[in-house]
Amino acid sequence: MAAVESKQAQQVFIRPDGKEKVTGVGRYTADLNLTGQVHAKFRYADHTHARITRIDASKARALAGVFAVLTHADVPEVRYGGMVQDRLMFAKDAVRFEGDIIAGVAALTPEIAAQAAALVEVDYEPLPAITDYESAMAPGAQLIHSDWESYGAEDMGRDGNVLGHSTVIRGDADAAMATADAVVSGRYVADASQGAPIEPRAIIAQWQGDKVTVWTSTQVPFAARTGVATVLELPESHVRVVVPLLGGGFGSKCDFHFEGHVAALARAARRPVKLVFSRHEEFIAPDHRREGMAVELETGVRKDGTIVARRARLVIDGGAYCGEGGFFAQMAAMHAIGPYQMENVSIDSYLVYSNNQPSSSIRAPTAPQACWAVEQHMDEVAAAIGMDPVELRRRTLIERGKASATGQIMDEIGIRETLEAAAEMIGYGQDLPDDEAIGVACGWWPSFGVNSGAYVKLNGDGSGTIITGAMESGTGAVMGLPILAAEVLGMKPEDFSILYQDTDAGPWDMGSSGSQTTFNNGRAVICAATEVREQLLDMAEKELEASRGDLEIADGVVRVIGSPDKSISIADLAGSGTPLLGKGSGDVPEAGPSDIASHCIGDLGLTAFLAPQLITHAAHVKVDRDTGVVRVLRFAAAHDSGKIVNRIGADGQVYGGVMMGIGQALTEGTTFDSEGRQINPHLLDYKLMTASDGPEIMIHWEEVVTPNAGPKGSKGVGEPPSVPTSGAVGNAIAAVIGRHVNQLPMTAERVWATSQENGQ
Amino acid sequence: MKHPITLNVNGTPYSVDVATAQSLLYAVRDQLGLTGSKEGCDDSECGACMMLVDGRPTNSCSYLAVQADGAEITTVEGLGEGDELSPLQQVFLEEGGVQCGFCTPGMLIAATALLQANPSPTAEEIRIGVSGNLCRCTGYDGIVRAVLRVSREGASV
Numbered sequence: 001m002a003a004v005e006s007k008q009a010q011q012v013f014i015r016p017d018g019k020e021k022v023t024g025v026g027r028y029t030a031d032l033n034l035t036g037q038v039h040a041k042f043r044y045a046d047h048t049h050a051r052i053t054r055i056d057a058s059k060a061r062a063l064a065g066v067f068a069v070l071t072h073a074d075v076p077e078v079r080y081g082g083m084v085q086d087r088l089m090f091a092k093d094a095v096r097f098e099g100d101i102i103a104g105v106a107a108l109t110p111e112i113a114a115q116a117a118a119l120v121e122v123d124y125e126p127l128p129a130i131t132d133y134e135s136a137m138a139p140g141a142q143l144i145h146s147d148w149e150s151y152g153a154e155d156m157g158r159d160g161n162v163l164g165h166s167t168v169i170r171g172d173a174d175a176a177m178a179t180a181d182a183v184v185s186g187r188y189v190a191d192a193s194q195g196a197p198i199e200p201r202a203i204i205a206q207w208q209g210d211k212v213t214v215w216t217s218t219q220v221p222f223a224a225r226t227g228v229a230t231v232l233e234l235p236e237s238h239v240r241v242v243v244p245l246l247g248g249g250f251g252s253k254c255d256f257h258f259e260g261h262v263a264a265l266a267r268a269a270r271r272p273v274k275l276v277f278s279r280h281e282e283f284i285a286p287d288h289r290r291e292g293m294a295v296e297l298e299t300g301v302r303k304d305g306t307i308v309a310r311r312a313r314l315v316i317d318g319g320a321y322c323g324e325g326g327f328f329a330q331m332a333a334m335h336a337i338g339p340y341q342m343e344n345v346s347i348d349s350y351l352v353y354s355n356n357q358p359s360s361s362i363r364a365p366t367a368p369q370a371c372w373a374v375e376q377h378m379d380e381v382a383a384a385i386g387m388d389p390v391e392l393r394r395r396t397l398i399e400r401g402k403a404s405a406t407g408q409i410m411d412e413i414g415i416r417e418t419l420e421a422a423a424e425m426i427g428y429g430q431d432l433p434d435d436e437a438i439g440v441a442c443g444w445w446p447s448f449g450v451n452s453g454a455y456v457k458l459n460g461d462g463s464g465t466i467i468t469g470a471m472e473s474g475t476g477a478v479m480g481l482p483i484l485a486a487e488v489l490g491m492k493p494e495d496f497s498i499l500y501q502d503t504d505a506g507p508w509d510m511g512s513s514g515s516q517t518t519f520n521n522g523r524a525v526i527c528a529a530t531e532v533r534e535q536l537l538d539m540a541e542k543e544l545e546a547s548r549g550d551l552e553i554a555d556g557v558v559r560v561i562g563s564p565d566k567s568i569s570i571a572d573l574a575g576s577g578t579p580l581l582g583k584g585s586g587d588v589p590e591a592g593p594s595d596i597a598s599h600c601i602g603d604l605g606l607t608a609f610l611a612p613q614l615i616t617h618a619a620h621v622k623v624d625r626d627t628g629v630v631r632v633l634r635f636a637a638a639h640d641s642g643k644i645v646n647r648i649g650a651d652g653q654v655y656g657g658v659m660m661g662i663g664q665a666l667t668e669g670t671t672f673d674s675e676g677r678q679i680n681p682h683l684l685d686y687k688l689m690t691a692s693d694g695p696e697i698m699i700h701w702e703e704v705v706t707p708n709a710g711p712k713g714s715k716g717v718g719e720p721p722s723v724p725t726s727g728a729v730g731n732a733i734a735a736v737i738g739r740h741v742n743q744l745p746m747t748a749e750r751v752w753a754t755s756q757e758n759g760q
Numbered sequence: 761m762k763h764p765i766t767l768n769v770n771g772t773p774y775s776v777d778v779a780t781a782q783s784l785l786y787a788v789r790d791q792l793g794l795t796g797s798k799e800g801c802d803d804s805e806c807g808a809c810m811m812l813v814d815g816r817p818t819n820s821c822s823y824l825a826v827q828a829d830g831a832e833i834t835t836v837e838g839l840g841e842g843d844e845l846s847p848l849q850q851v852f853l854e855e856g857g858v859q860c861g862f863c864t865p866g867m868l869i870a871a872t873a874l875l876q877a878n879p880s881p882t883a884e885e886i887r888i889g890v891s892g893n894l895c896r897c898t899g900y901d902g903i904v905r906a907v908l909r910v911s912r913e914g915a916s917v
Contacts, residue, residue, distance in 0.1 A: 012854055014853050014854065015853065015858070017861070018853040018858055018861075019845065019853075021858050021861030021864050022836075022845060022849040022850075022852055022853060022858060022861075022864055022868065023796070023836065023837065023839075023840055023845070023849065024794070024795070024796020024797070024835065024836035024837045024865045025796065025837070026861060027795065028798070028862065030798075030799070031789075031795035196896060197860070197862070197896055198798075198800045198806055198808055198860070198862045198863045198894055198895070198896050199798070199800065199860070199862040200799070200800065245860075245861060245862075246860060247798070247860045247861070247862030248859070248860040248862060248896050248897055250896065278802065279800065279801040279802060279803065279805070279806075473860065474859040474860025474861065474862075474897050475859060475897075476859065648856045649856075651856060652856045652859055652897070652898060652899075652902065654899075655856075655898055655899030655900075655901040655902065656859065656895075656896070656897045656898050656899040657899070658899060659899035659900065660896065660899075682801070682803065682805065683801050683803070683805035683806055683894065684803070684805055688894050688896065690887075690891040690892075690893075690894065690900075691886070691887040691888075691890045691891050691893075691895075691900040691903065691904065692884075692887040692888045692891040693891075694887060694899065694900050694901070694904075697899065697901055
């Protein structure tokens, strides 16, 4: 069993941005200041749901030191949003959550800007607020968007407060359920949670003539550019987005957020404008948090463990606006099935509006909550037929070459191997004290194939520069790109510099999202480097008077195979002045078909998973029965993410993702008051795991070299480490207290209360 | 009201005038231009702003600049020797203790203080020693390994 290898056995890879990060000289957006800059503050909604009857900014504008105050009346009325265009930059007729923005102010100091923002007068007619999102679907419920039918949107089953409705139906679940030896049902409810990067976001905008440059802490510079261009009605060529170092995101900095507001303020103020969020704002204002979810499951099983049918109904809290979370209903439906073989499924999944903070992608959106529900449910199914939970999974996980529950043939997958590896690493089956137990959970997550671009050029001294549209959020994915270019060009990774995070420099890329950077931009870099390789070989053919087939590139030279003295260095070729520049994107891989997409409601193309990443997690926990406090003592993470390209980077994703997953399992929950205001928007009550909470984490990579995937047979890496984590912890807790905790996070109070229900 | 004070930062004395309510963090970031120390919460919850004040790890966001008058202050910019990384800085990189890097300045300060107080900490002691510093990326594993390695290899901090 390959657990963590010793350091000597690994390729020690020092990230190129490392030195500036450990010395403190690296600049993040909030570290930048421009001559003449003034400071921005927002006036947020005073109600979570209300009609706006009057906005008067005259007193704010009259305050000394104020350069600009903007409301909806001062910017184009452009609705924006991912799959549903339901949001305006500044609220006009209504506010729908506590982070809706009424006005933006630019002033000499942040303090004056805050004072002016408070002077904006707003009159409201309050409306009933819906914070219990399941009630948003009730007949006659107050509409969150009364004019929802007028919005631009994709066909996703919208109806009033239902923002999206997806079904996944295969076989005949009703008929099959009747043939089961046991039918198990359960209901699980997950609270919302947060990406919570340690860097609160910051944005600076500066106009030069009719063009604007925006420095911003975004994960998706090209989407931010498109957003600014859209809401300010500018050509994209007039908007340049630059991302200095980014202090983490975890999804929360995906999508277009506040860049348009700051650009508009800078234009009106005729000054560079800087916005820096407080931690409180970082919690309440972004339309990006992990969605609350209610999951009802019913599974029919035979005594031999065969799952004959699964029914599920999911309701997902979309919050006040769609953001980029429009695909959540279908994605959650896929996780209500999981990586198991079953012929009959009937899943109904609803994404609904509420007056809570909008939901959008946070690391593996919808998966951790749905997987937590399903994997605890699977343990209950096992109990119902008296089977060991690992044995049930052993019998029902998708076998290599067999079909998933949506009819997609899974050729090269290692899910069963991850189960065995995780069970072995954690020591499944060992005798433990009665307040300790081991829980196991499995999950899956797709890779995302999209276009992506890069240039590779060689400099006159033979060094190289990678110019990429890809975004480095901290994962190391962009930092690892030189490994791929160097291999193609017979050079060393440290021979390359990287120009990145500037929309005027690199080609379009989706950004640091969907675990896609190595998968797609790695392919682009290899493609671009291959073009340069061909250019080098063209030149060397002439210089060495050799035929193409006799040449090789290695160790910084082009040489004739078998004649080491007949060679020319890459530096000599590059120094000739001939441009050596390659561009690349490569062919985007696509998922094999499912056999049900055509008859699913709200199909957005997710019923088949491209290059699925497969995971088994196993948690060894200790529960204090008197207090309900849970401590994870040891943790085993076994992943099939295909071939691993950069081990230190991949390991880092698992260590970080598992800790984020344990936080989501035990302490991380955003709670709302009866009107949808966050009760705990700060890091004392929204508890991230600290180092002292952390268990020993063991990692196994099941390196299934995957066809139709990323470079070298790789898949994505970044999101799966948080997917089955809370399910594994939940199953371990249940094994100690004798009952499953059906609310997430599984806080000490909830664990204790659940154990009392059981009479223990 | 402004107060004339002296901040000795990374061995250099700076004479500055600061407002009563000015935090040490923003005196160092805005007035001295040393932006390595970060604001993650402004509330002593995350540790990204941590500096050594007379050798003690201190959340500089919640410490007034006037309190630091005359004190010896070390920020992340003062950990290396010229262009040479300190052993901790180097090993943080080798062990995967750095991803986005936003917590790194405070984390390095916390780890430096820990090793100065306890040159041979156990893994458990390291985890407790840096538990005032939140990291969302690394899961702390690479950080703990890095501190252990520096202590075992006996490098001066």
